[in-house]
Amino acid sequence: xxxxxxxxxxxxxxxxxxxxxxxxxxxxxxxxxxxxxxxxxxxxxxxxxxxxxxxxxxxxxxxxxxxxxxxxxxxxxxxxxxxxxxxxxxxxxxxxxxxxxxxxxxxxxxxxxxxxxxxxxxxxxxxxxxxxxxxxxxxxxxxxxxxxxxxxxxxxxxxxxxxxxxxxxxxxxxxxxxxxxxxxxxxxxxxxxxxxxxxxxxxxxxxxxxxxxxxxxxxxxxxxxxxxxxxxxxxxxxxxxxxxxxxxxxxxxxxxxxxxxxxxxxxxxxxxxxxxxxxxxxxxxxxxxxxxxxxxxxxxxxxxxxxxxxxxxxxxxxxxxxxxxxxxxxxxxxxxxxxxxxxxxxxxxxxxxxxxxxxxxxxxxxx
Numbered sequence: 001x002x003x004x005x006x007x008x009x010x011x012x013x014x015x016x017x018x019x020x021x022x023x024x025x026x027x028x029x030x031x032x033x034x035x036x037x038x039x040x041x042x043x044x045x046x047x048x049x050x051x052x053x054x055x056x057x058x059x060x061x062x063x064x065x066x067x068x069x070x071x072x073x074x075x076x077x078x079x080x081x082x083x084x085x086x087x088x089x090x091x092x093x094x095x096x097x098x099x100x101x102x103x104x105x106x107x108x109x110x111x112x113x114x115x116x117x118x119x120x121x122x123x124x125x126x127x128x129x130x131x132x133x134x135x136x137x138x139x140x141x142x143x144x145x146x147x148x149x150x151x152x153x154x155x156x157x158x159x160x161x162x163x164x165x166x167x168x169x170x171x172x173x174x175x176x177x178x179x180x181x182x183x184x185x186x187x188x189x190x191x192x193x194x195x196x197x198x199x200x201x202x203x204x205x206x207x208x209x210x211x212x213x214x215x216x217x218x219x220x221x222x223x224x225x226x227x228x229x230x231x232x233x234x235x236x237x238x239x240x241x242x243x244x245x246x247x248x249x250x251x252x253x254x255x256x257x258x259x260x261x262x263x264x265x266x267x268x269x270x271x272x273x274x275x276x277x278x279x280x281x282x283x284x285x286x287x288x289x290x291x292x293x294x295x296x297x298x299x300x301x302x303x304x305x306x307x308x309x310x311x312x313x314x315x316x317x318x319x320x321x322x323x324x325x326x327x328x329x330x331x332x333x334x335x336x337x338x339x340x341x342x343x344x345x346x347x348x349x350x351x352x353x354x355x356x357x358x359x360x361x362x363x364x365x366x367x
Contacts, residue, residue: 011036011039011040012040012043012044015036015037015040015044016044016085019212019213019214020083020208020212020213020273021209021212021213023037023040023041041275042278044085045082045083045085045203045275045278046278047060047064047082047198047203047277048060048279050078050081050082050087051063051093053087053093053171054093054166054171054173055112056112059112061281062108062112063108064200064201064277064281064283065200065281065283066104066105066108067199067200068199068200068201068283068286069104070097070098070101070104070105071097071098071101071182071286071288071317071318072095072096072097072101072105072182073095073096073097073182073183073186073197073198073199073288074093074094074095074096074197074198075094075096075182075185075186075194075195075196075197075198076091076092076094076194077091077092077094077194078091078092078093078094078198079194079196079197079198079203079205080193080194080196080211082196082198082203083196083203083205083208083211083212083273083275084212088240092172092173092174093171093172093173093174094173094174094176095173095174095175095176096176096177096178096182096185096186096197097175097176097177097178097182098177098178098179098180098181098182098318098319099159099160099177099178099179102131102160102162102175102177103131105175106127106130106131106162106164106175107131109164109173109175110127110164113166114164114165114166114171114173115164115165115166116130116162116163116164117163117164117165118130118163119161119163124160127162130160130162133160143310143312143315143316143332143333144310144311144312145308145309145310145322145329145332146180146308146309146310146311147308147324159176159177159178159179160175160176160177161174161175161176161177162174162175162177179309180309180311180319180320180321181291181309181318181319181320181321182197183197183267183288183291183293183321184307184309184321186206187221187293187305187307187321188221188224188305189221189224189225190220190221190224190225190227190230190233190234191218191219191220191221191225191234191237191242191244192206192207192210192211192218192219192221192260192303193207193210193211193216193217193218193237193242194218194237195207196211197267197288198277199277199286199288200277200281200283200286201276201277201280201281201283201285201286202268202274202275202276202277202285202288203274203275203277204267204268204272204273204274204288205272205273205274206265206267206271206272207219207259207260207271208271208272208273209257209258209259209271210252210259210260211242212273213259215243216241216242216243217242217243217244217245217259218234218237218242218243218244218245219245219248219260219303220234220244220245220246220302220303221303221304221305222298222302222303222304223304226302246302247300247301247302248260248297248301248303249301253295253297258271260295260303261295262295262296262297263294263295264292264293264294264323264363265292265293265294265295266289266291266292266293266359266363267288267289267290267291267292268288268289286318287317287318287320287352287353287355287356289356290320290352290355290356290359291320291321291322292307292321292322292323292359292363293305293306293307293321293323293324294306294307294323294324294325306324307321307322307323307324308321308322308323308324308329309321309322310322310332310355315351316351316352316355317352318352320355322359323362328359328362331358331362332355332358335354335358
């Protein structure tokens with residue numbers, strides 16, 4: 001009897017122990033193996049199952065629609081659990097969203113039974129105060145680029161952490177806001193193993209080869225990975241099976257199999273592990289794949305994620321991160337100038353798709 005003829009539960013017992021690359025290689029051996037792996041992926045990579053700890057089945061569907069409407073992404077340990085096919089019983093659900101879109105997410109959590117729990121030193125003892133607090137004043141008309149690094153305090157430069165809890169059983173959900181794209185927060189994590197996101201219809205792992213292939217490694221990233229405050233988090237992932245490393249070798253960042261590629265990256269590029277979330281809920285793709293950054297290294301091979309932020313309240317539905325290249329900034333300004341000149345506020349037309357094509361052309365031309 002071969003693997004193909006065994007029941008699906010037997011498939012799970014065997015395929016659970018294969019890494020993503022091993023699953024891919026096995027699926028390529030024959031048509032039957034491809035079918036077996038495809039069926040396994042549909043069964044095993046279930047966001048609804050993972051979120052069932054926090055929401056009912058109907059609430060999960062509503063949650064995914066909320067993701068589409070706000071650009072909210074799941075990240076942190078929950079996204080890692082999804083890709084790793086595991087469950088951390090003590091884990092919170094971390095939701096990342098642009099600061100100006102925090103209210104519908106917070107209101108929905110309260111609607112499904114969660115209670116706002118302020119931090120002891122919080123400046124916002126009630127949810128109303130947190131939602132009514134003024135946004136940081138920045139010019140969002142036209143097309144704007146920010147070159148600045150942003151603070152990591154609870155509420156500074158449009159950054160806030162809102163905690164919600166539910167009892168019996170205890171569950172905790174956190175909303176982490178960012179002044180611009182939520183991807184800015186993900187790329188500022190302490191190390192690479194948690195640089196994974198889940199949108200309303202796709203999941204992306206930014207460094208899958210290092211994160212899920214043996215030996216499992218998580219590369220510390222400047223600046224947060226080297227701060228004392230990050231030690232507890234780094235120890236946690238070390239205990240979960242990831243070797244936390246400070247620096248890498250040339251083989252790690254150069255070549256077709258590089259685990260920590262040196263240079264331009266984009267959400268959903270060939271170096272990501274990208275999975276579609278099932279079941280399909282009938283909503284179009286978002287523009288998350290318009291986000292691009294550069295993975296760079298210091299002379300002693302310490303990693304840093306570099307990017308600028310692009311934003312516009314009038315011309316774009318979301319903020320984006322872009323490669324830190326002044327040529328690209330100039331190109332975007334020129335490409336969008338005619339659009340800006342013709343823009344009519346009464347038409348309420350956004351140009352995210354046009355911007356995405358500019359980014360792709362740039363990557364094709366220069367990289």
